[in-house]
Every structure is written in C-alpha cells, then in structure tokens.
Amino acid sequence: MGRPLNKKYFGNTNDSGLGGEGVASVTVTGAGTGYTDGDAVVFSAPQLAGGVTATGVVVDDPVDGTVNSISITNPGSGYTSAPTVDLTGEGNGDATATATLTTSGVNAIAFSSYVDGGSNQTDGDIVKQVAARRFKVTNSDGTGTCKLVAATPSAAGEMMISATDSSGKTYYVTKISARRATLTQYGAGGHEFTDGTSQKWSFDSAVLNDSVQLDNN
Numbered sequence: 001m002g003r004p005l006n007k008k009y010f011g012n013t014n015d016s017g018l019g020g021e022g023v024a025s026v027t028v029t030g031a032g033t034g035y036t037d038g039d040a041v042v043f044s045a046p047q048l049a050g051g052v053t054a055t056g057v058v059v060d061d062p063v064d065g066t067v068n069s070i071s072i073t074n075p076g077s078g079y080t081s082a083p084t085v086d087l088t089g090e091g092n093g094d095a096t097a098t099a100t101l102t103t104s105g106v107n108a109i110a111f112s113s114y115v116d117g118g119s120n121q122t123d124g125d126i127v128k129q130v131a132a133r134r135f136k137v138t139n140s141d142g143t144g145t146c147k148l149v150a151a152t153p154s155a156a157g158e159m160m161i162s163a164t165d166s167s168g169k170t171y172y173v174t175k176i177s178a179r180r181a182t183l184t185q186y187g188a189g190g191h192e193f194t195d196g197t198s199q200k201w202s203f204d205s206a207v208l209n210d211s212v213q214l215d216n217n
Helices: none
Strands: 023-030 040-043 055-060 067-074 096-101 112-114 125-129 134-139 142-148 158-164 170-176 180-186 198-202 211-214
Touching: 023 067, 112 142, 142 170, 158 180, 170 198, 180 211
Parallel strands: 142 158, 198 211
Antiparallel strands: 023 096, 040 055, 055 067, 112 158, 125 134, 134 142, 158 170, 158 211, 170 180, 180 198
C-alpha cells in the first residue's frame, strides 16, 4: 500500500484524543467591577465532537474588584476557533475577555464513517491504518473497519475522506499513503486533477497542479 500514514495524524494519538486545540491564554479586554478571586469564567463549547469545554476563574484586584487576569483551570480540547469568554454571571457582569488557542497540537484527518449497527457519523478517530483503502475507526456509534468510498457512506463498513485543490474543487480520496492520495472528483466541474490521479497531499494549502489539501481538524 506504499508507506503508511504517520500516526500523528490519527485523532486518537493527539494529546486531547482528537484534533483541534485547547485554550492557551485569556486576555482581559475590560476589567469590570465587583469581581472576587475564584469567580467562574464560562467558555463556549468546542467545535469538534468529543472535545472538552475549557474552564477558568477570575484573579481579581482586592482593592477595587476589577479583573486582573483569568487563570485557566482546564484548557479544554477540540477547538478549531477561539471560544467566547463570558463573565456576565459574576461580579457586576461587565468584564470582557478574549481567548487564544494553543498551537502545539497536530491536526487530525477529518472523515465520516459508518460502522456496524450505526449510521454515517462525522465524529471519531482513526485508530489504525489496515491497508491503503481500509482503516480501523471509532465514532460515536462504536468501532469497526471501514473502506474508503467515493461517496457519502451509506452502508456499514464505508468511510469518506475529502480533499481540495488550489481552486477550491473537491475530491473523494479512494486510496492514501504517507505522501499521496488517489482522487475522484465530486461537486462542480473545473477540477485540476482527473479521476484516478495519485497526487501529493498535506494539511497545508493546496498548490496549483501539484498538491491537494486533505480535510483536517
């Protein structure tokens, strides 16, 4: 099957158990009034299924009750964009802040899969590459071995990985190795690559007539 995929791209080997990031820091943009040490900070939920919502608490100025900083008690996981930070439930509710995500995590391959006894799911992790077209996967319905298909999975044992060329045209990936993906066009015409083309792939932006961007999170 050629050189197998690097396991670092499988969600279950990432620190959080999936792709995405956690919260690295929070910047106070409005200090507010009436806050005390340990007041709860509410973060919005992560975008990826299975992610953990970040948590944090206020570090206040004991003289005037303004928010000096926010201490992160759990960075959370599964964020693909920075969460909102809500301090309206504490103090006088007038403090504001913005979050910044970590950048140390490795993205995971995005896919959909259909395991026995379930239906097509867009969450989950690749556990193991069995062959160039087959993977052991786990999603919210369970664990199974699935084969890449050039369609949205409609039966047990099927999975789909997508890629995009530099002009934004999309492809099903029907075979994949560490460096190359075999492509089948879908969507509107104007694709750079014909069906059956084996092309270089990465998580970076696609390069005209040279590579595709594999869907990732």
